[in-house]
Amino acid sequence: MAKEVARREIESMRAADADRHTVAEQLKSALDEGRLSLAEYDERVRDVYAARTYADLMPLVADLPKPGQSAAEVKGRRADEVRREARRLPTALMVLWTIWGSVAAVNLAVWIIVATTVAGDLYPWPVWLLVPGAALAVTTVGVQTIRRRRRR
Template structure:
């Protein structure tokens, strides 16, 4: 049986759990994220905590140890850039369909050309038309999304 987050948070914490939180608070103090007064208050509360929820409240506003503000900001910006580059699902579906159709046509064209000895009209070149249209729509969509983010 899998416990829910709420059930886990209500479980009693062990001394080892309190020590881990105290260690994380010490790292935050060393990195300059906490003042000495805040550190003292939080360590006192950590050792007085009875549940995981009480322990988690002491470290929820702290990033993982070893990360500085620049790392946190750069990770956030990288995630935003990845999200911005991600195509809408409809365009992904259309590109997948176009690619599958193009591959199938190229295979058939290759087989027909190989078995008839050449001189076959290169009909797959017409697949460039919907591909170009799809490319224009993709570039336009990304430009609009970029413009909306810039506002």
């Protein structure tokens, strides 16, 4: 909600001549790359120099990629973003892994301290943390597999 309020505030701000010139240059680049027809370019440039606020300027270039980017580059970046999002674990699993890692680290540290201060053999109780760790790993793999199938 804060982002939406900030965006509305920015859009309501008055645009400067330098802003209009920057948008006009981006439209010129799009014309040179063949993304706009001459008539569409003329119409948009007319609208650029008539714009008073950022809200008037932003829609004129919203459907254009940055100058110099090919369609393959734009498609590749979007595919990378989708793959990155697919690999990202859900928040609940990240919390569970963090808790498990913290508990495992504390148990291992305590066991090492006790093992170094006590004479004789000591039962390796931290090994039991592998059971919930394995269950969490299986759950993580299952969730990621389900998410991958849903995206296809």
